[in-house]
Amino acid sequence: xxxxxxxxxxxxARGAGPERTVAxxxxxSMELMVxxxxxxxxxAAYLPVDPDFPADRIAFMLGDAAxxxxxxxxxxxxxLPADAPRLLIDGAQTIADLANCDEANFAVAIDPAxxxxxxxxxxxxxxxxxxVVSHRAIVxxxxxxxxxxxxxxxxxxxxxxxxxFDVSVWEFFWPLIDGATLVLAKPGGxxxxxxxxxxxxxxxxxxxxxxxxxxEVFLREPSAAGCTSLRRVICSGxxxxxxxxxxxxxxxxxxxxxxxxxxxxxxxxxxxxxxRGETTPKSVPIGRPIWNTRMYVLDSGLQPVPAGxxxxxxxAGT
Numbered sequence: 001x002x003x004x005x006x007x008x009x010x011x012x013a014r015g016a017g018p019e020r021t022v023a024x025x026x027x028x029s030m031e032l033m034v035x036x037x038x039x040x041x042x043x044a045a046y047l048p049v050d051p052d053f054p055a056d057r058i059a060f061m062l063g064d065a066a067x068x069x070x071x072x073x074x075x076x077x078x079x080l081p082a083d084a085p086r087l088l089i090d091g092a093q094t095i096a097d098l099a100n101c102d103e104a105n106f107a108v109a110i111d112p113a114x115x116x117x118x119x120x121x122x123x124x125x126x127x128x129x130x131x132v133v134s135h136r137a138i139v140x141x142x143x144x145x146x147x148x149x150x151x152x153x154x155x156x157x158x159x160x161x162x163x164x165f166d167v168s169v170w171e172f173f174w175p176l177i178d179g180a181t182l183v184l185a186k187p188g189g190x191x192x193x194x195x196x197x198x199x200x201x202x203x204x205x206x207x208x209x210x211x212x213x214x215x216e217v218f219l220r221e222p223s224a225a226g227c228t229s230l231r232r233v234i235c236s237g238x239x240x241x242x243x244x245x246x247x248x249x250x251x252x253x254x255x256x257x258x259x260x261x262x263x264x265x266x267x268x269x270x271x272x273x274x275x276r277g278e279t280t281p282k283s284v285p286i287g288r289p290i291w292n293t294r295m296y297v298l299d300s301g302l303q304p305v306p307a308g309x310x311x312x313x314x315x316a317g318t
Contacts, residue, residue, distance in 0.1 A: 007038035045115035048163035112136035137266035260286035
């Protein structure tokens with residue numbers, strides 16, 4: 001918190017504040033967590049930039065979002081576009097400047113409608129689009145999650161999703177705002193099932209997220225059966241198959257929850273607790289709406305369809 005306060009002062013001097021954006025291109029680390037908190041302390045929205053993205057995609061994102069600065073490391077600065085003003089978090093000048101900053105908390109007036117973060121979609125239907133999510137929306141989502149799943153002081157949440165994906169938002173902030181422990185996986189560790197199984201066992205992880213395709217890979221890892229500390233596994237991002245649900249219940253003793261939602265709607269909008277049973281269901285539901293959210297199945301004329309008739313899913317609410 002003290003480090004975040006000092007960095008927030010540097011960011012404010014660069015123009016960070018409500019309705020402004022700060023881009024972050026930092027590997028998963030304590031430095032990334034400090035930069036996330038510092039950005040939010042200024043009232044600005046953070047924009048995660050994955051250095052593994054193609055150069056033209058990064059250039060488009062920075063040009064489109066026009067951040068007040070790009071916070072990155074000296075090593076990554078060599079491969080990132082030079083257009084945005086930079087703050088090198090591990091640079092000698094930054095370290096010297098931070099030493100002269102006050103480490104006390106300070107207050108910034110933030111309207112719930114102000115942006116909290118900006119995440120660019122994959123661009124599968126065209127150019128990537130920046131999804132701007134408000135404080136009101138993500139706070140609603142995080143408070144619902146705590147009310148539904150109830151993290152306790154002895155819970156340990158694994159942060160392994162790249163910051164450019166919206167699931168990372170609750171991985172970063174849910175444990176911190178509710179008194180649990182946040183455990184950061186090493187950069188790239190989210191792709192290594194054996195590493196994840198070892199980390200879960202060693203750190204006593206109780207809560208984590210998998211996209212179904214990675215959950216399938218993880219369950220094939222022999223050491224996954226030793227992850228006895230797990231209490232809840234959250235799945236989203238892809239359709240969860242009944243067969244995979246059954247495999248998860250068979251290999252792990254944890255609860256399995258299937259969530260659904262687009263990036264534009266503050267991570268997830270529906271949730272379903274997968275049931276254990278003797279028979280395999282025909283499909284796994286996406287569940288019911290979370291707090292202050294409504295779901296409608298409409299036809300091409302935007303009229304509700306009868307039960308059992310296919311339509312398109314529309315989301316309303318916070």
